[in-house]
Amino acid sequence: MGKLRRVPVGIVGASGYGGVQLVRLLMDHPEVELVYLGGESNTGKSLASLYPHLAHAVNLPIEAVEPEIIASRCEVVFLSLPNGLACQIAPKLLEKECKVLDLSADYRFSDLTTYTAWYGTQRNDHAIAATAVYGLPELYRDRISEAQLIGCPGCYPTASLLALSPLLKQGLIVPETAIIDAKSGTSDGGRQAKVNLLLAEADNSLAAYSIGRHRHTPEIEQICSDLAGHELTIQFTPHLVPMVRGTLATVYATLRDPGLVRDDLITIYNAFYRNSPWIKVCDSGIYPQTKWATGSNLCYIGLEVDPRTGRVIVMSAIDNLIKGQAGQAIQCLNLMMDWDETLGLPKLGFYP
Template sequence: MSQVRAAIVGATGYGGAETIRLLLAHPHVAITSVVSSSNAGASIAEGFPHLNGILTDKLDAVDVDLLKEKADVVFLATPHGISSELSPKLLDAGLKVIDISGDFRLKNGEDYEQWYKHKPADPAYIDKAVYGLSEVFGDDVKGTDFVSNPGCYPTATALGLAPLAAHRWIDPKSIIVDAKSGVSGAGRGLSLTVHYSEMNENFLAYKVNKHQHTPEIEQTISRLAGEEAVITFTTHLVPMTRGILSTIYVNLKEARSEDEIFALFRSYYEGRRFVRILEKGKFPATKQVLGSNYCDIGLSLDSRTGRLTVISVIDNVVKGAAGQAIQNLNLMMGWDEGTGLAFSPVYP
């Protein structure tokens, strides 16, 4: 099998660097271009010394003609507002595109403008983009040329809700999500919030009722449930580098036993190797998925209140970004979805 040539645009951010790390181990992919608009001409290893002697390529500038010459597929790990301009040009040049930014996730351009504070992409390309929540919409990804990779919080949260929403077992207006993330989710840029002395030994809520991932989660759950979903979504920053833990509270439409709920989740995710449903009474921790493409889910039904608690954990940089992007590449190309990702989490 000839190798697919891959370019990573935004290679000097955490998502781009993680995409590089994972693609270096992929048997069917060769990295042929690493791109940074701000550091063109420098070695990738200057900014990421862990790549010394492994990948020493000079960073290319953003140039569609050059990418057309050097690559078959382009991963866009760019800040929001850039992919909306770049993706159409790459697609029109005949390249496959996997967008790790948020520019094409929301099908309603007005929602994007409201929550992301950027001008939305061309509606024709928004319609063309396939939302790549791999375990849920993987069949849509197969054979497409353009994937919008889900956000980190939406991945953890939607995977925790998908079986329930798809089978119409829950009230989609009763969902409360209490989510926590490590600081890598804020990106590599400098800010006071993620300064060591500000974040160390600290724990804080942020973007309360204003987080840009809110409409993405609502869009996915509404699509699955067949009716409008409205969620209360509160995010928190914790003093660790990687990981998301999403605690989800939801009301059932009718009485169900805990055994029924566990059976539903196991059936829904049967054959999907990267979602692991824990045994009854067990709940996941971020450490058990560190550095991996796994999503671990624990469940508890409160018979006193009738509410269900779902706890879902992922590594935000892997399953919440680069790992799922590569999983989507595998689906696009018709490869086994675990190719290049079948490694265990890092522990301890």
């Protein structure tokens, strides 16, 4: 009996933290074969020279980024690139009928004028961008399953939107009162050398950054507006935490019905996410920690109601490199290929 055919996949931008997570997860995926790794800055090097711990497992070089060659070898391509580069490559891959999953912000916006306003890059691929589907499976599962191009959200929008979605979709809160207080580890900043991510700078410290102007703000607002049915402005503040992995979003909002209690909301969230295998709603009085999700594709959600203020507090914890990046992209791939949504993804974190 012949060997079952595996789907050939490639990664452009394989040398960053998101790329190496994709390599690790795709190597264990039963339905795919990793056949191409690409990157401009490390062309000609082996992946093992950048990540020696993979030398025994991955025998692939970093190759030049040539869309025609990539398309001739790959059916699926993950783009793990800095913002503004995927939009130069994706159209050529799509023309060759590749399925493309972009991990940057290039294809997360339905309106490219918003993208240009926040990211500064002028775009001429409006028609292609209009075909992109936002890659949050818990909200857009059906659209993802029929798409050829996915704009996969990062860790902050993922954690924030999974916390907020049931509240907005069910009309349980006054939308304009929503505040997102989010915190993430240093791996969220990538592998490039940056002063604020040096151990001497980040350790034993906690700081907010990009206050009122973080680039994920319009992305979060776009999806929140879609869920609420009208244009929304959301207050979002990110913080850098001295740890490597993990994102925690704590969301505050005023309830429309002050009579709702914690157990009501737990029931509502469990119903909302009943078909979402990667969402775990915590029992009453249990609040999630980032360590629980580390190394897994899970999102833990905890709920509380403060009767004094009439506010709901929702806590959402994920691994920023898995559910917030590479794992989510593979979750989308599973849906695009009509595979089980959990295929090839880690179901439990490595605790402690």
